[in-house]
Amino acid sequence: MSKTKRIYLDHTAGRFTDSRVIEVMLPFMKLLYGNPSSIHSFGQETRQAVEDARIKIAELISAERKETIFFTSGATESNNIAIKGVADRNKDRGTHIITSSIEHMSVLNPCKFLMTNGFKVTFLPVDKYGFVNLERLKEELTDDTILVSIMYANGEIGTIQPIKAISQIVHTKNAYLHVDATAANGQVPLDVKGEGIDLLTLSSNDMYGPKGVGALYIKKGTRIKPLVHGGGQERGLRSGTENLPGMVGFGKAAEIAKKELLTENKRLKNLRDKLIKGILDPISHSFLNGHPTKRLPNNVAVRYDFIEGESILLSLDMMGVAASSGSACTTKTLEPSHVLREMGLKHEEAHGSLLFTLGKQNKEEEVEYVIDIMPNIVKRLRVMSPLTPKELKE
Ligand code: PMP
Numbered sequence: 001m002s003k004t005k006r007i008y009l010d011h012t013a014g015r016f017t018d019s020r021v022i023e024v025m026l027p028f029m030k031l032l033y034g035n036p037s038s039i040h041s042f043g044q045e046t047r048q049a050v051e052d053a054r055i056k057i058a059e060l061i062s063a064e065r066k067e068t069i070f071f072t073s074g075a076t077e078s079n080n081i082a083i084k085g086v087a088d089r090n091k092d093r094g095t096h097i098i099t100s101s102i103e104h105m106s107v108l109n110p111c112k113f114l115m116t117n118g119f120k121v122t123f124l125p126v127d128k129y130g131f132v133n134l135e136r137l138k139e140e141l142t143d144d145t146i147l148v149s150i151m152y153a154n155g156e157i158g159t160i161q162p163i164k165a166i167s168q169i170v171h172t173k174n175a176y177l178h179v180d181a182t183a184a185n186g187q188v189p190l191d192v193k194g195e196g197i198d199l200l201t202l203s204s205n206d207m208y209g210p211k212g213v214g215a216l217y218i219k220k221g222t223r224i225k226p227l228v229h230g231g232g233q234e235r236g237l238r239s240g241t242e243n244l245p246g247m248v249g250f251g252k253a254a255e256i257a258k259k260e261l262l263t264e265n266k267r268l269k270n271l272r273d274k275l276i277k278g279i280l281d282p283i284s285h286s287f288l289n290g291h292p293t294k295r296l297p298n299n300v301a302v303r304y305d306f307i308e309g310e311s312i313l314l315s316l317d318m319m320g321v322a323a324s325s326g327s328a329c330t331t332k333t334l335e336p337s338h339v340l341r342e343m344g345l346k347h348e349e350a351h352g353s354l355l356f357t358l359g360k361q362n363k364e365e366e367v368e369y370v371i372d373i374m375p376n377i378v379k380r381l382r383v384m385s386p387l388t389p390k391e392l393k394e
Pocket residue numbers: 012074075076077104106151153154155180181182183203329
């Protein structure tokens with residue numbers, strides 16, 4: 001493989017937009033610009049396009065009707081509306097919320113904000129694979145609990161939570177279940193009815209749609225308040241003139257995901273397992289983060305003792321490979337990821353972690369290239385590291 005070739009293996013941090021999605025968006029940037037709320041024909045044609053997109057998203061997650069889908073500006077906003085909107089509307093019934101300690105910051109921080117406003121929040125621990133402790137969930141759930149928010153899958157470690165089992169526990173009480181499916185959507189089949197989900201966060205870019213648009217599924221009858229007040233768009237839940245090209249593009253991305261998901265899922269799993277084996281087996285003191293099988297099809301999260309993930313990342317970048325040392329949202333702080341620490345990894349173990357996330361343009365030869373170059377990268381860095389035992393340096 002040519003050294004100038006660039007290999008992108010950081011799809012959790014950002015994805016390209018599918019060209020079929022861009023094609024359907026373009027007319028809505030050039031020709032179809034009427035405000036969907038206007039009653040003239042320009043508005044009517046764009047309204048139809050927004051509603052068609054809503055149907056496609058509802059179909060992707062087996063939602064009962066399109067009116068359960070609310071467009072937002074992305075996963076962060078959907079999570080904020082779900083958590084703060086449900087909390088505010090239901091505080092007459094209770095003030096207790098449960099979440100997990102490995103959620104994304106857009107779930108953890110709204111929960112922490114609510115703690116400064118009279119709510120109590122329980123952060124459930126996880127085991128060494130990142131699975132939420134279901135016994136603790138049962139114990140913590142009370143008549144005062146109004147909401148439980150657990151992610152479908154964690155993008156940093158790949159582990160997929162047993163959402164149906166969680167939903168059955170949550171619904172023994174009067175609480176709602178919110179699920180952040182950002183890392184999972186477009187990768188695994190989602191079924192809000194079958195899995196008993198009351199609110200579900202979706203992100204367009206995570207399924208090769210445009211950035212800056214997301215959605216929140218809200219089961220009919222769920223008590224929730226808006227955070228943004230204005231002209232009353234999205235049935236009053238999320239005011240603001242519609243992001244027309246974004247919504248249409250998201251709809252197309254959902255349609256493509258529904259059609260191609262199972263085939264792509266299988267292809268990615270093969271690449272994933274080949275990469276995991278190829279970069280762990282030949283290298284001693286190397287480990288997989290997250291569960292070996294109950295993990296996202298595109299997720300290869302590993303760690304190497306005695307060296308830092310950032311150093312591996314830089315070496316890989318020099319060889320044309322883009323990966324990540326963890327959550328793109330927190331890498332700027334250089335603090336080890338809270339997710340890895342909560343799984344019980346020591347500070348230095350968490351620091352030695354590396355994340356490859358595959359996407360639909362990745363080919364087998366790219367995975368083989370990474371498998372080829374990793375042993376030397378790790379060896380060279382271990383030789384330089386003061387933490388490496390002498391016998392490993394020889
Ligand atoms: N939830 C999860 C699980 C995520 O991985 C992310 C980051 N992609 C978000 C929420 C936030 O997404 P965004 O920054 O697009 O709003």
